[in-house]
Amino acid sequence: TASGVTSRVSIDSNGVEGNKSSSSPSLSSDGRYVAFSSHATNLVPGHMNQSVDVFVHDRDTGETTLVSKNSSGSEGDSDSVRPAISADGRYIAFDSFAENLVNGDTNDDPDVFVHDTTTQDTTRVSVNSDGNEANGRSLAPAISADGRFVAFHSFASNLGGDTNDVRDVFVHDTTTGDTSRVSVRSDGAEGNEYSVWPAISEDGRHVAFFSRASNLVSSDNNDADDVFAHDRETGETTRLSVDGAGTEGNNDSRTPVISGDGRYVSFTSLASNLVPGDTNKESDVFVHDQTSGDTTRISVDSTGIQANSSSTGPALSADARYVAFDSFASNLVADDTNGVDDVFVHQYLPDPPPSTTTTSTTTTVPPPDDEDFFTDDDGHLFEDDINAIAAAGITRGCNPPANDNYCPDDSFLRGQAAAFVRRALDVPASATDHFGDDDGNIFEDDINAIATAGITRGCNPPANDRYCPDDSFLRGQAAAFVRRALGLP
Structure with a gap:
């Protein structure tokens, strides 16, 4: 049936409408x-x-x-x-x-x-x-x-x-x-x-x-x-x-x-x-x-x-x-x-990002754009990956406002992780303030958005009233973020 078409199904096999409810x-x-x-x-x-x-x-x-x-x-x-x-x-x-x-x-x-x-x-x-x-x-x-x-x-x-x-x-x-x-x-x-x-x-x-x-x-x-x-x-x-x-x-x-x-x-x-x-x-x-x-x-x-x-x-x-x-x-x-x-x-949950095609539990990002976005990752092991996510709008760089560097070997902060995940999944904004330690932080909006979407729970269980935006983002935490973000079993 074409998109937008409404059809009646409480009919007989010849299309005659039912005579009762x-x-x-x-x-x-x-x-x-x-x-x-x-x-x-x-x-x-x-x-x-x-x-x-x-x-x-x-x-x-x-x-x-x-x-x-x-x-x-x-x-x-x-x-x-x-x-x-x-x-x-x-x-x-x-x-x-x-x-x-x-x-x-x-x-x-x-x-x-x-x-x-x-x-x-x-x-x-x-x-x-x-x-x-x-x-x-x-x-x-x-x-x-x-x-x-x-x-x-x-x-x-x-x-x-x-x-x-x-x-x-x-x-x-x-x-x-x-x-x-x-x-x-x-x-x-x-x-x-x-x-x-x-x-x-x-x-x-x-x-x-x-x-x-x-x-x-x-x-x-x-x-x-x-x-x-x-x-x-x-x-x-x-x-x-x-x-x-x-x-x-x-x-x-x-x-x-x-x-x-x-x-x-x-x-x-x-x-x-x-x-x-x-x-x-x-x-x-x-x-x-x-x-x-x-x-x-x-x-x-x-x-x-x-x-x-x-x-x-x-x-x-x-x-x-x-x-x-x-x-x-x-x-x-x-x-x-x-x-x-x-x-x-x-x-309730955000749409998958336009640049991502999901099949089963495997996510495929399109090949990197020909453009070289940053000057400090030339020849780096992850240069193609960095250019790909920059082309998709997921990263903007590490030295605003110029943002001509990516800093590929620097530690990754929890606030930056929130921004990455939000942009990657196009998570909608949230008016709910989930944590007490990110007020005024550059990534506060990103943090609240992914918290509302259930991707993060905080950094101090069981209270989980803090996010610790300036702490390093650990690989184990990254696994939890990705699992929740993609709804993996």
């Missing part, structure tokens, strides 16, 4: 396949069940197919909703009240299923590791990129060591058949209150959810819903609805979404203490960086001014560069006079 879209990574739920009865031939069903539309071929059906092709006998599609569009998870999608469904509760659009098999995943059906409702699936792992929350008590009598979050491995609970403390102890609405990283390792439990992490004393992430590889559970210093939120935080690599989690919160200057007394949208520990408010205008009404419902791009959300605020953009809820997109 459709909602809850889920998109494959390339945008070709769109899964959605619909009340419409005319999207596929022979649709007779008068229930809400899940469909998938192929935007290349125009074909619309029923998903909420059993492996023999018979449509479900009750409502099916909340689809979640794998990256390639092959696997679609959904929850359903239907009792005829698999054999032996006798629990009289909604279950979570996965439909394979290639084999046409439908499998129930809200089962324990022995394949026994859940003895309570299971809802709200999230699926890994390859479709192997499906997270969901469930009222069931028989999915594995569950004695807390509240909703928990589980992950089912469709390859091994194992079902594991992830709404647990880092030592495996179960939560003492409900945990719901999971989001899962592309590889299935990281699962975010929100919970009322007060025992998933230490010092949880706010008596509020919090957002957590569980690392299925290490077993560690971390609270994310905290400020940059780790202080817990003073109100409810909910509805997490997670980036592809699991590093970033966006969520909605009523807390007023997650960032400085939150005085609007409204729900806001935030992003927490699990690597840097920073929490950033997203529901602001392009200059950083807070929203004048509530913001909710975040959606996060796989690379975490963009966060979409809905808001009643009228001051996020100019000329917002409609008085209704609108959808906005905020750029």
Whole structure:
């Protein structure tokens, strides 16, 4: 589809519009396949069940197919909703009240299923590791990129060591058949209150959810819903609805979404203490960086001014560069006079630099310009590299205002490093003053910009209230800068 074109996908394979409402879209990574739920009865031939069903539309071929059906092709006998599609569009998870999608469904509760659009098999995943059906409702699936792992929350008590009598979050491995609970403390102890609405990283390792439990992490004393992430590889559970210093939120935080690599989690919160200057007394949208520990408010205008009404419902791009959300605020953009809820997109992470092409984790800088920018690096081992980054505008020299020298053998200062990284990645300016020892420093703006972007944390952990701009920049620190800047795992 051409750039800028809006097309309707809740149509039948001949392009005829649905005769009733459709909602809850889920998109494959390339945008070709769109899964959605619909009340419409005319999207596929022979649709007779008068229930809400899940469909998938192929935007290349125009074909619309029923998903909420059993492996023999018979449509479900009750409502099916909340689809979640794998990256390639092959696997679609959904929850359903239907009792005829698999054999032996006798629990009289909604279950979570996965439909394979290639084999046409439908499998129930809200089962324990022995394949026994859940003895309570299971809802709200999230699926890994390859479709192997499906997270969901469930009222069931028989999915594995569950004695807390509240909703928990589980992950089912469709390859091994194992079902594991992830709404647990880092030592495996179960939560003492409900945990719901999971989001899962592309590889299935990281699962975010929100919970009322007060025992998933230490010092949880706010008596509020919090957002957590569980690392299925290490077993560690971390609270994310905290400020940059780790202080817990003073109100409810909910509805997490997670980036592809699991590093970033966006969520909605009523807390007023997650960032400085939150005085609007409204729900806001935030992003927490699990690597840097920073929490950033997203529901602001392009200059950083807070929203004048509530913001909710975040959606996060796989690379975490963009966060979409809905808001009643009228001051996020100019000329917002409609008085209704609108959808906005905020750029959280900077664009890759124009001079850099990123493939996987390897960054390639174009060949150096023919121009020789400095006089003191002739014949130097790194002369070509120096000319290349000078041509790209990343360095300006070491002897302003002339800047005809690069000083290739001088020590590199932390302030200079901030400027290099900011120019290389085109990191946007930030109004937040992160450190107390860089006021008036020539690199102060660069330091604040990369701190807001989560590239630096400071020089004096755990306080990290100083940057030490005039200290030497060590090779180990350089590694940390580059890793955070490029989002390397």
